[in-house]
Amino acid sequence: MKIIIDGDACPSISIIEEIAKESKIEVLIYCDINHYINSDYSTVRIVDSGFQNVDMYVINNTEENDIVITQDYGLAAMCLPKKAKVISPKGYVYTDNNIDRLLEERHLSQKIRRGGGKTPNPKKRSGEDEVRLVENLKKLIEKNL
Numbered sequence: 001m002k003i004i005i006d007g008d009a010c011p012s013i014s015i016i017e018e019i020a021k022e023s024k025i026e027v028l029i030y031c032d033i034n035h036y037i038n039s040d041y042s043t044v045r046i047v048d049s050g051f052q053n054v055d056m057y058v059i060n061n062t063e064e065n066d067i068v069i070t071q072d073y074g075l076a077a078m079c080l081p082k083k084a085k086v087i088s089p090k091g092y093v094y095t096d097n098n099i100d101r102l103l104e105e106r107h108l109s110q111k112i113r114r115g116g117g118k119t120p121n122p123k124k125r126s127g128e129d130e131v132r133l134v135e136n137l138k139k140l141i142e143k144n145l
Contacts, residue, residue, distance in 0.1 A: 001144045004062055004084075006070035007031035007044070008054050011125060012089045012133055016069060017041045019134065023141050030057045065144050067137070073102045085140045090125065091132030093140070 003020050005013060007029040017039065020027045027042035032049040047053050055075045062068055064083040070076055076086040076094040086094040094102070109119045 001065045001067065001141075002026040002028060002063075003067045003069065004058055005029045005042070006054060006058055006068070006072060006075060007037050008035055009071050010069060010089045012069075012130065013037065013039070013042070015130060015133060016137065019137050019141070023145070025141065028061065030054045030061075067140050067144070069137075073099065073106050077103060085144065087133070087136055087140060089133065090129040091134070091136045093136050 003016060003025055005016060005027065007013065008031050010016075010029075013029065017027055021041060027039075029037055029039065029042045029044045030047060031037050031044065032047055032054050034049050037044050045057065047057050055072065055078075058068060058070070058075060059078050059082075062079050062082050062084045066082075066084045068076070068079045068084050068086045069089060070079075070086065071088050071090070073094070076088075077099050079086050080094065080096055080099060088094070112119055
């Protein structure tokens with residue numbers, strides 16, 4: 001088991017690394033050349049910038065029982081069939097039971113915006129999000145050990 005982070009949009013890397021260190025779990029962070037991520041614990045892999053380049057590296061390097069951290073529903077949907085556990089940086093766990101609904105909601109929001117409509121902005125990170133991330137990440141690790 002390893003933890004793979006979609007680093008282009010993950011504000012919680014330090015929290016994730018702290019939890020990984022406690023369980024001595026390898027962490028891989030993928031980001032494109034437009035992001036600078038430095039870590040004393042994780043392996044940072046920088047890939048070319050381009051549409052979904054980071055996502056492709058994450059998918060291609062995800063194996064059964066890995067934990068993938070991303071806020072991208074599409075990436076989550078592609079990692080779940082590989083029997084990986086997937087969680088958002090806000091601590092929400094993506095499952096086979098909720099991913100279809102999330103993808104549908106994303107599609108409907110995109111459709112509204114293309115038609116000139118407005119959709120609500122994402123909520124800012126809160127302390128509750130960090131607590132949820134810590135609790136749910138620890139639960140996923142415990143289930144996989």
